[in-house]
Amino acid sequence: MLNEDKIRIMSRCAMYEKAEGKEDLKINRYFQGDYVRLNVLKTLIGATIGFVLCLGLYVVLQSEYYMENFASLDLMALGKTFLFVYAIVMIIFGIISVMFYGWKYADAQKRIRWYYKDLNALSEFNEMEDK
Template sequence: MLNKDKIQIMSRCAMYEKGQGKDDLAINRYFQGDYVRLNTLKTLIGVTIGFVMCLGLYLVLKAEYYMENIVGMDFLAFGKSILKYYVIVLIIFAVISILFYGWKYADTQKRVRWYYKDLQSLDEINEGSDKKNLTEDNK
């Protein structure tokens, strides 16, 4: 006999697993600190690559100015100013990344918790039907 509750729970679990559950269950494999650190590191690597590309573009655009004034330039001050901007950009993106991925992990945990509750209730329904079948078989 078909159990309506069991079918609804199984359908909900299957839809979750095929949709957003793929990403959620992959995120759930990590501890929160590890997940946030890994994705913050990825963000900082991307920011570093982007900063270097923007710096290169800036230097190409201002190449004529720097070629004319290269003799009198203070390279140490120029390097310090670039490093200062790089650190500021890195800190801003690190803070945003930590906040975003911490929020994303917490949000994922809520959905995964509901999924595991559905699986647990499905298990309880299966155990109840197994006990019922055993008592009917013994009669």
């Protein structure tokens, strides 16, 4: 005989596994600190590449000015300005990514808990059927 509660739980588990369950189970393999640090590192590497590309574009667009005034430029001040802007960009991206990936991990953990509760309920249904 079919147990409607068991069928509901099984279908809920299957829908979860097909939707966000794949991503959540990947996230669940890490500790929270490790997951956040790994993704912050990826974000900072991507932001560094983007900053270097933007800096290169800026230099190319301003190359005429720099060629004409190269002798009178204060290269140390220009370098310090670029490093200051780089540091600000990295701090902003770092803070945002820590908050975002911390939230994402916590949200995945909530969904995983419900999934495991459903799996335990299925296990109990199977044990009751076996007896």
